[in-house]
Amino acid sequence: MRGAAAGAAGTTALQAATYLDMVLRGRPASSTPQRTVEKLSEKTGTAIPGDEEKQESRKSGLGAMLGMVTGTTVGIGYGVLREFGWRPPLLAGGAVAGVSAMIGSSAPMTVLGITDPRTWGVSDWLSDVVPHLAYGFVAAATYEATEHGRRQWRLRWRLSR
Numbered sequence: 001m002r003g004a005a006a007g008a009a010g011t012t013a014l015q016a017a018t019y020l021d022m023v024l025r026g027r028p029a030s031s032t033p034q035r036t037v038e039k040l041s042e043k044t045g046t047a048i049p050g051d052e053e054k055q056e057s058r059k060s061g062l063g064a065m066l067g068m069v070t071g072t073t074v075g076i077g078y079g080v081l082r083e084f085g086w087r088p089p090l091l092a093g094g095a096v097a098g099v100s101a102m103i104g105s106s107a108p109m110t111v112l113g114i115t116d117p118r119t120w121g122v123s124d125w126l127s128d129v130v131p132h133l134a135y136g137f138v139a140a141a142t143y144e145a146t147e148h149g150r151r152q153w154r155l156r157w158r159l160s161r
Contacts, residue, residue: 002146003082007075010097010139011068017131027127032109033063039112067105074101075139082143090140098136102128 022029037059041048048055078097088096106128109115120128 002143003076003079004072005075005146006078006139006143007072008068009142010075010101010135011071013138014067014071014101014131014135017134018127021127021130030127032114033066034059035114036066036109036112037062039114043112070104071101071135071139074104074135075143078139078143090144091137093143094137094140095133096136097139098129098133101135101139102132105132 021027034056037048040046048058050058074097077100078093106115106117110117117125
């Protein structure tokens, strides 16, 4: 649960960093999440219901939800590693979580042929790396922030038995 909460907090940070980048540079939102949904729909033979406008709205919503699922899943993975004794410094843990989230989101899009990171320019990389590092550091910090309360709860639970 703590990993899922950390992943959700990290996902919020990623979204905030992305939207801030859009505001500062005046760039449009990425269409890759919607294109991923479209390609998955084609590959699985699953039609997206509705007229064209509703389909576009559904693709947009599903694309955003895929990002939330990825962020939460990476957070859960981070929590599992921590439960098995992995104790990196906060910055290292944040970097690992951020890179993991970046791979988790970019790898499926690369495999589906939607994007190719080998062709990205510096601006493209910064637009991807900075929000994912924000994700990682917030996820790691959130996990750390919940550690102290958990230790106190365990101690109280043991003392009450």
